[in-house]
Amino acid sequence: MLVLSLLLILTPAIAPAQKVNTSPAPAWLVPFTPDLSKKPNAKNISDGYYLLLLEEQRHAELKSNYQHFIRQIISEAGIQNGSEISVDYDPQYEKLTFHKIVIHRDGKEINRLPGAAFKLLQKEQDLSRFIYSGTYTAYLILEDVRKGDQIEYAYSINGDNPIFNGKLDSRIYFVAYEPIVNYYKNLIVSPQRQIRFKRYNNAAAPLQKSWNGLTVYEWNKVDVRETDNTNFVPSWYNPFTYVQVSEYPSWKEVAQWGMKVNQTPAPGPLLAGKIAAFKKAANGNPATYLLQALRFVQDDIRYMGIEMGEYSHRPNNPDRVLAQRFGDCKDKALLLCTILRANNIVADMAYVNTDLREAVSEILPSPNAFNHAIVHAVLNNKVYWLDGTMSYQRGSLADLCEPDYGRALVVTDTTTQLTPVIPTTRGKIAVREIFTLPDDANKDGKLEVVTTYHRDDADAQRAELAGTSMKDKEKSYLAFYKKLYGDVVIRDSITTRDSVAGNTIYVNESYLVHDIWKNDSSSNKLLFTTNAQSFYDALSFISDDKRKIPVSIRYPYDLDYQIILHTPVKWSLDQTPLHLQNEYYTFDYTATIKEQQVILSYHFKTFSDHIPVKFIPQYVKDLKKMNEVTSMDLTWNPGTAAARHPDGKGNWLAIVLALLFAGVFAGLAFIFYKHSVTPAGETPESLPIGGGLVLLAIGLVFTPMGEITGICKMAVFDYSYWISISDRQDLGNITVVQLFLIMEMMVNIFMLAYSILLAVLFFQRRDTFPFALATFYFIATVFIYADNSLNHYLFKTEKPKDIFNINSILWPLLRMAIWVPYLLISQRGKNTFTMPYRPPQG
Structure with a gap:
């Protein structure tokens, strides 16, 4: 209207x-x-x-x-x-x-x-x-x-x-x-x-001649x-043949022209009243004053330009702009300058070109080099670039992001050249796509998406949310995931949360994915393929490494993106991390596993708005590497009902072998139990257990309990896990892996039998106890080191970084360093464990 x-x-x-x-x-x-x-x-x-x-x-x-x-x-x-x-x-x-x-x-x-x-x-x-x-x-x-x-x-x-x-300025x-x-x-x-x-x-130089004076x-x-159909061209790139004509000798003269164009009288009553209200609300704080003035111009003065005649470049009087409550970029900029100057804040108009950006410095000085006006303000020796047209900008003054305008002509009587607009504060986008994969091909999968926008990315998202109905937003997001994963339906409506103070926006999505497991006819297994599309959309994908024009990339851009998969069984991955870094972008990819959770992590950050021609061959190579990790196939053979329902039954092969091993090691323990160090017939005196040995007694009592707990939790007893190993193409020789699991279980049962034997020897104060204890600690150290190393080699697990980890060799070594010397050196240790084996009296 x-x-x-x-x-x-x-x-x-x-x-x-x-x-x-x-x-x-x-x-x-x-x-x-x-x-x-x-x-x-x-x-x-x-x-x-x-x-x-x-x-x-x-x-x-x-x-x-x-x-x-x-x-x-x-x-x-x-x-x-x-x-x-x-x-x-x-x-x-x-x-x-x-x-x-x-x-x-x-x-x-x-x-x-x-x-x-x-x-x-x-x-x-x-x-x-x-x-x-x-x-x-x-x-x-x-x-x-x-x-x-x-x-x-x-x-x-x-x-x-x-x-x-009447000055010439044309192309x-x-x-x-x-x-x-x-x-x-x-x-x-x-x-x-x-x-x-x-x-x-x-472009050809002109032919010059004189004619009629x-x-x-x-x-x-x-x-x-031919028509140029090349995609991903930077906005500043101009391939056309042309000549620029300018009668302006320098940027200084253009700035002087701007000074004349932007002159304005003192604030009228309406604007003076608004300035007084800002001062009162700021209570003497110039930063608060600046921020509320900026918000007012951005949000309360709507964008509308009547750029007829000389008003194509001349701003309207700030009092008029305030009264009509609308204006274009130069109207808003001059109004903001007037309000800031009224509180002794240095503020000047600044001309920029939103298309040419830094490339504006490569053309001849002229007023028509620019298509936008902002404000250059200085407060407490810090420079702020303020754009009055950026509605929905939020956050504190310290978090204000500089607009990506490259170069600006600050309109002052001392300006002689363009000023760089250096970005020091940038936004960030964090995406978490969380899949829950069912344990049955007939069940639905779940997808939860949490996207967090920070700073200027939050500003852009806030503006988009304000201009789009939630119905259209849901329709758009649903179409996005349908394209990737097929039969997707909305589970819960999109929810958003706007943290205005921190300038952060959270967007939550929830979907059901029907038939998330697909039948892989080639292997007769179930297949799920991830698609890192959020990262994929951030890149300009080209394949021509002979391209002769630059490639645009999104800048500034910082994407932290993860795909998190909750799987029905334990997985391991054979995924090599990818790290690419140069002066134009950085890209990182890693895949990690935590029990039944697979995490694919991507990070893409740009440092430039384009890829120059000289770097395009390397960029094409990098794109191929990135493309290889943007998707991943997970295959799974649920097998029997027990495999589809892991709690249905255990792995009877492992259980039978465990009982067999337990019997063998119990027999070996009994044989060692009858062994003595003291010569036959001697009956030395023995001190009762006391002193520091009480602490050792407590440890020996709880050690078998810990061993039993660890054995019960071993994956080898889970039939679904045992069966799933055969589906793991990343594990190499499956027989070797299964043999390792059996051997790992066997050694743990051996350590259980040994720990029980130790407790018996201790409380009977047997003369073989000190040697048996030292040997136990030595075997435990070797076993922990070998087990960790083989797990890392076979399953590509991370090596424990915490030296105090429960599976660290530090603990048996520490216990051995304390108790073995104590038993060999202390008088109580020597006089306590002296009892030989005594056969039962028949």
Whole structure:
């Protein structure tokens, strides 16, 4: 409604200028005679017509731009595509005059200018971005156009934007996608003008000559090229052939122009009242004042630009912007500057180019080098780049992220060059996709997604959430996971939580995945494939390592992404970590396992907005490596019902072997029990157990209990785990792995029998106890070291990093270092364990 109201209000003011004038061709034209007998290569004609002539002459002193075209219609497609004439102009300061509209047919000229019925259409292609420029299109539909006709027309646009005071600042392009047979462009200037040229992409230098006391620069070559369909091109990359013309000698002069354009009177009553309210609320804290002023301009002054005439570059008075509660980027920037300066905060307008970014420094100085205005503020010797158009920006002043604008022209009377906008604070995105895989192919899987956005990524997400219904959001997210995992349905609605103070947004999703296990016909097993799509979407995937233009990548970008799989059985992985790092990006991938949980971790961070041509071959190689780890297959053979339901029964093979081993080791323990060190017949005296031996007694009592607990928890007794080993392609020789599990179980039963024997020997104060204890500790040390090493080798498990881990060799070594010397050196130790074996009296 606002836009419609503006159109209704502003249209009467423009209506008198909405007129297409007619006149003969201007007398100031430099003579140019085209060769109308020339023809283009027919293979290059695609729309059914070509340009027999393109002539453009610009007289800078008269502020007049003359255009002259001849279209040659060669087919019915050309009649459809080439029978309209349209010219864009701004009636605020430009006058459109047509000099000729003629159809050449069979050697005759049909003059269509006298009866031309132009339609004047409001162009306003930027209304979707809430910008009203007041431009119009003069549109003419030619009648009775036939195959073979030549359509010739010429017009002039007189006038230029008064905001530039007649200074030259333009770009002349020499590129076309259709054949142009005769091509001519010129620029006519006074010899007193100090103009500068800069040529891009091998543009030809102009031919210079004098004519009627003026200087004429001429070009007569055009670069005809195929349509560029290359993807992932940086916004600042311009492959076209063109020349920049500028009359501004330096950035200092552009800044001085900006100072004049952005002058404003002292705040009026309305703005002064608002400033006083800000000061009162800030209570003397300038940081609080700055932040609340920024939030007000961002959130309470809506974005809307009426950029007619000189107001394309001149901001409106801040009092007016406050009263109407809308404005464009320069209106918001000047309003914010005025509010900050009122509290003695250094604040200046700053011009940036959101497309060129840092590349703006490579072009000639000019006001048209920029397309956006922000604020450069200094508080407590810290620089802040403040963008009044960034609604939904939150967080503290310390966490404010600098916008990625590369270079800025700070509008002050001391500015001489562009200032880098250096990003020091960046956002981050953390994604956790948590899958619960069922223990039955007929059960549904679950997917929980938790995404956390920090700082400027939270700002962007907050704006997206504000402009999108939750219904559409859920529909979009669901489509994303359906594409990856098939039959996915929403389990619970999306929930969001916005931590405004910390500028963090949390988004939670919950899904059910039907038929999450797929039947792998080649192996007759169940298959689930992960897809790291969140990471995948952050990259610009190309395959041409001979590409000759840079590749855009998302910057700034920091993604911490994990896929967490809760599996029905224990898994192990044979996944090699991947680490890539260079001056443009870093990428890390690791896969870890914790019991029945598999964690795939990705981290991707960029340091540049593009990959230069010289690095593209390496980038293509890195992409292949990254692509190899963006998905992973998990295969599983549930086997019998017991395998599908792990608690159904144990592994009877392991149980029987355990009982057998227990019997053998019990017999060996009994044999050792009857062994004595003391010569037969001697009966030495023995002290009762006391002193420090009480602590050893406690340990010996609890050691068998710990051994029993550990044996009961061993995976070898779980039938589902035993069966699943056969599905583990990453384990190599399965027989060796199963044999290791049996041997591990056997040694644990041996240690159980040994620990019971030790307790018996201790409490009977047997003379063999000290030797048996030392041997036990030695065997325990060797076993723990060997078991950890083999587990790491066979199952690729992590080696314990904590030296105090329960499975560390430190504990038996420590106990041996304490108790063995005590038993051998202390008098109580020597006099306690002296009893020989005494056979039972029959």
